[in-house]
Amino acid sequence: MLTLQCPYCGVQAEETELHAGGEAHLKRFGPGASDEDFEAYLFMRENPKGVHFERWRHVNGCGKWFHAARCTMTLEVFGTYSAQTSEPPQSIRAAISAKRPGWQWKDFA
């Protein structure tokens, strides 16, 4: 069973308290964007076997959205962080680098 610490209320929440919200740090495209960008935003998804960033909601707790960095191959959690950011903070990146040297996800490394 997956447990994630909610960065807002600090609770170690297990999976039934949480709702998975899909890929994190999506760049949104709207009217005026190219067809390619719009398609990629709506449908193309990062689907790595390894380090992955995603959105979660503490749905049966404080109700807030947050971010998590996780490994999809081992289910190891590298850390969670606030939703009020468009990229993973340095501390999370360092935590991943310590365990998965050379990792890359989208433009982040």
Add this chain to the structure above:
Amino acid sequence: MKRYSAFAIAREAARYHSGWGRAWAAPQPKAKYDAIIVGAGGHGLATAYYLGKNFGITNVAVLEKGWLGGGNTGRNTTIIRSNYLQDASAAIYEKARSLYETMSQDLNYNVMFSPRGVIMLAQTHHEVRGYQRTAHANALQGVETQYIGPDKVKELVPIINIDGPRYPVLGGLWQPRGGTARHDAVAWGYARACSDMGMDIIQQCEVTGVRRDGDRVIGVDTTKGAIDCDKLGLVVAGHSGVLAEKAGFRLPIESLALQALVSEPIKPCMDVVVMANTVHGYMSQSDKGEMVIGGGTDGFNNYTQRGSFHHVEETVRALIETFPMISRLKMLRQWGGIVDMTGDRSPILSKTPVDGIFVNCGWGTGGFKAIPGSGWAMAELMAKGHSPLAAEFSLNRFAEGRFIDESVAAGVAH
């Protein structure tokens, strides 16, 4: 290949079963093939089979990183049906279902196709309307289904509780020629037939890279060395994203865990397949007597072939309301597979941005039923560059907004 028959059994019985040959060969890879298929699941093997059978292309290798049929093909709950809402889906799933009818004879391999009938329960008024609509659509598509009332459901499934407190059974969509088949046998039967046509099925051979010359594919790198090819079919279900990345393009796919479980064997009590999409559970009884149970996917990206316990709990909780008698059953085994989910919950059978590479993926929670139809269409696509059955399932439907939206029509579990 020695044909299997009643006579062969008698002959072998008379000589202590010493004369059964290998069902398929275990060759080393050649330097080059006309076509390479990555993934020896049902879809990959069926693609190879119809490349040979329908198009005479037999210089083919099927590369498998583990053992053949060890992916979702050997992990699913074997429901076969074709009662889809959209025309494109009905066409390919009905093609597949009809090929299942004669598969054992065609492959000379008993795949135990059992057209025992499938009921999808309507447990909300929304579902009643939805399934009535599907029954009408199926009539126009030439797929035999019928909308039935609760009395008929009870007659077909005596162990069902039709007036449950929360979700009473209001009716159902009944497909009398839907059913189940032996999943391993489907993979084994195709593998044996492919091997017999001279194709190489190479197990324990992982594709680690895709080699290109500009926009064209020229071969693959594998754990057994580099192999050249003119055409490459990627048929790797949950690993489609990983392979696409190696080939240099992206897919609208996410990989999630889907679980299933079986109970201890009990006496025959249910001779149809029942799906309950509102409460997310379905059940059938295997020939051994086990109740085979499945539900919806887990919620997050996952490659571990393990799911979370609370999903199993949810599925079982839902089914106990509908089938009170299973509440005392002990569960024997539980397992998971990694399913490839697309945005519209329909598969992708398509050319790709790389010349010579074709993908067959996105079957998600419901591709066992499609294996022969998918292989048929994929082989045509790879041989001729176009297939009427596959046309609607091309990759560019996402850019064009041309979705084949079965997620509403079919519920989560197909």
